[in-house]
Amino acid sequence: MSVPSLLDLTSSQVMDFIFEGTLPPSAYQLDPVISNRLFEEYCRIYDIEITKSVMKEICSRLNVTRVDMRHCVVQRSEILILQNLNLESLMMGSLMCLEPKQITAPSTTLKIEALLKRCLNEESRKSLKHLDLSQTGNDYLDGWVENISKLLPSLISLGIAGRPLSATEFTTLCTCYPNLRNLDISNSNVKDLKGISNLSNLEVLAIGGLEVTDMKEVFELKKLRVLDLSSRECLCCLRNLLEYFLSCHKVLPDLRFIDCSGNFANPDMIANLLETHKTLQQVGLIGLDRDFPDFPDVKLLTFTTMRASIEAIHHYTTTKNYSAIVAILKKISDILVENYDGETEVTLRECFYALCRVIKEFPDGQSLHKLVTECLRIMCRDTRIYMLSVSERHDLVNTLFTICDHWPTYKQDFEQSETIHNVWRMFQNLSFLMTKNLNYRRIFETAMEYVMDEGTMIGYIEGCCLKVMGASVDQMSPSDQLSIFVNRQTCRHLLDLLNKSYKLNRHEIYRLVLGILYKMVAQCPEVFVEMGGVWILIGHLKKFNYYDSLCMLRILVTSKQQKIVQEMGKTDNVQRLVRFLQACATELDVSPNTYMIKEKTFILASILSEIIFHSKESHLKTIYWRTVTRILREVLIKLSGAPTCSIDTIFFETYYETPRGEDLMETPIEYLKRNRDERGCCLYCLLQGV
Known part of the structure; x- marks a missing residue:
């Protein structure tokens, strides 16, 4: 069982x-460790307005030194907060939504050094050691490399993965940042590493995805401990950086870890690498779907087995290597499909923790979320969910809702739609929904939000949500059911959806909604009637005359509530019921499904009989009611x-189920007046004409 730390529990x-x-x-003022953790929590909140009072509280109460906004869209409020913090590390998020006054023309081109000067106070500019601009999403004006070096003199770590660097900018980078210890220029379009030897203090270098062939200058970096050759984009197309590295026939004397993920490699190449670099402790080989022999004292990060994939995913989650995690998740999905039964329960639960x-x-990893939900769906299908403890299943619910919260506009993107579909397919699992003490009301209400989302066509996601709504109601306690069904807005939404599916001729959706309304009618018939449910339901009988629809009307008319019976007895409702009754009677002689037609006809007769039975005597004497x-x-x-003349005790017994041979001390009319059930009402109306 995974138990969160006290810090995690209290931060939110x-x-x-x-x-x-x-x-x-x-x-x-809180200390930096706690302050940094609280600010991480702040960065996860994206749907709440940031007021001046909130900004004041954050700036005055927290002593933040490390800010990671890589998963955020930076707004003006974040800039104002950053101005009041004394930072040592800043990982910037997307800057695409800043106001025009902070961005020069064209709209995607940014004077990044001016923005940093605005964000960082003088103390932060002096003390900032780590800067990551990989996720900003803008082009920068010329001269930004040199200008940032002047603005941030203490910088020892720079991340600009995915940001195109010209040859001039790379040369400037190698000249103006002599103190750098950590540099990430993965997928930066650099063609030549000439000049990188000037960065003699480098300990960590990431150059994956570069189209370079000459790597000799890299071997001049004698302090290098980590060399990352993995691309930050896609590992499906293997590159040759490892081959170019080995072709130099040189040695990095202090190299501890080399990530060859997404590069061509075979066992001989790895053996050669380990033979020349005795200091190596770990080698990354994600993306290579082949077996490698074990090497003493060296850990290979692969994804050939479930156990190896779990270890690798933890490593790359820590290093934030998105592309490597994508490759691992695809492999985990394949393993779960092909060899689920071959994995131990312990391994599967560890996989569950890794996925969460x-x-x-x-939080904003679109492709990752899709792959994670696919893996979870396979892992937790049907009774497989019992592999997880009750508390872990509750954690799964929270994880699934976290995913839903991050993609509110899923309809605009296929990948996001698939993610949301996977979530609700998991909730469809009855074995999962039967978990003790789940928050069924939250599940029901969230599913309804998806179904009633304005402008949404009724598609496969909405169909899943309706099934989940019906199943979650079945699992609720009576008090929870009542709390949902007394909500008039809920009833209105369901009736609107019923009407919408009727107009679109969507029988399957109609029946799903009808099933939920059936439960509502059984609990709160007065709410259903008040919101116009009787009028809608009777109006739909012309096309959608389902057995459940008629049963719902029978429940309503036999509820003994005067207002409901009066609503049912309105002229328009009775006229439509009579027309449908006549149509059913006509079908009795021609329909192949005679039994079902008889059932529907009898229920309709019961409904009308009950209405007549409770009508005023004065009304019944009118020509219309006669x-x-x-x-x-x-x-x-x-x-x-x-025929009418054969109505006798046997006929009475047949319909009213009186034990045969019982001595009836009362006339049928007297007995029926005292025992008013639906069959009694039918016979009452029948005998009135005798």
């Missing part, structure tokens, strides 16, 4: 207090197969 609550303005006043960690560390009664009698006689 403290941020809630800050946003609500209920944090107790204090002059005490990916969601936590990459006509309705006559039609009803004719249908009942047709159902019984006997």
Whole structure:
């Protein structure tokens, strides 16, 4: 069982207090470790307005030194907060949504050094040691490399993966940053590494995805401990950086880890690498779907087995290597499909924890979320869910809702739609929904949000959500069911959806909604009637005359509530019921499904009989009601197969289920008046004409 730390448990609550303005006043400022953790929590919140009071609380209460906004869209509020922090590390997020006054023309071109000067106060500019601009998403004006070196003199770590660098900019980089210890220029379009030897203090270098062939200058970096040759884009197309590295026939004396993921390699090449670099402790080989022999004292990061994949995913989650995690998740999915039964329960549960960690560390990882949900769906299908403990299943629910929260506009993107579909397919699993103490109300209400989302066509996701809504209601306690069904807005939404599916002729969707409304009618018939459900349901009988629809009307009319019976007895409703009754009676002689037609006809007769039975005597004497009664009698006689003159005790027993041979001390009319059930009402109406 995974137990979160006390810091994790309290961080979210403290941020809630800050946003609500209920944090107790204090002059005490939190230490950097706790402050950094709280600011991480702040960066996860993207759908709440940041007010001046919130910014003031963050700046005055927190002593933040490390900011990671790589998964955020930076707004003006974040810039104002950064101005009041004394930072040592800044990982910037997307800058595409900043106001025009902070971006020069064209709109995607940014004077990054001016923005950094605005974000960072003088103290931060002096002390900042780590800067990552990989996720900003903008082009920069010429001269930015040199200008940043002047602005941030203490910089020892720079990440600009995926940012195109010209030959001039790379040369400037190698000249103006002599103190760099960590440099990530992966997928930066650099063609030649000439000049990199000037960065003699480098300990970590990432050059994956570069189209370079000459790597001799890399061997001048004698302090290099980590060399990353893996691309940050896609590992499916193997590159040859490892081959170029080995062709230099030189040695990096202090190299501990080399990541060859996404590069061509075979066992002989790895053996050669380890033979020349005795200091190596770990080698990354993700993307190479082949077996490698074990090498003493060296750990190989591969994804050939489930156990190896779990270890690799933890490593690359820590290093934030998106492309490597994508490759690993695809492999895990294949392993689960091909060899689920061959994996131990312990291994599968460790895989579950690893998948949940990916969601936590990459809240905006669109492709990752899709792959994670595919893996979870395979892993937790049907009774496989029992592999997880009850608490782990509750964790799974929270993880799934976290995924849903991150993709509110999923309809605009196929990959996001597939992710959301996977989530609700998991919730469809009845074995999962039967877990004790799940928050069924939250599941129901979230599913309804997807179904009722404005402008959404009723598609496969909405169909899944409707099935989940029906199943979750079945698992709820009676009190929870009541709390949902008394909500008039819920009833209105369901009736709107019922009407929408009727107009679109969507029978499957109609029946799913009808099933939920059936449960509502059983619990809160008055709410259904108040929101116009009777009018809608009777109006739909012309095309969608389902057995459940008629049963719902029968429940309503036999509820003994005067307002409901009065609503059912309105002229328009009775007229439509009579027309449908006549149509059913006509089908009795021609329909191959005679039994079902008889059932529907009898239920309709029961409904009308109940309405007549509770009508005022003065109304029944009118021509209209006498006509309705006559039609009803004719249908009942047709159902019984006997003429009016043969109505006797046997016929009475047949319909009213009185034990045969019982001595009836009362006349049928007297007995029926005292025992008012649906069959009694039918016979009452029938006998009125005797």
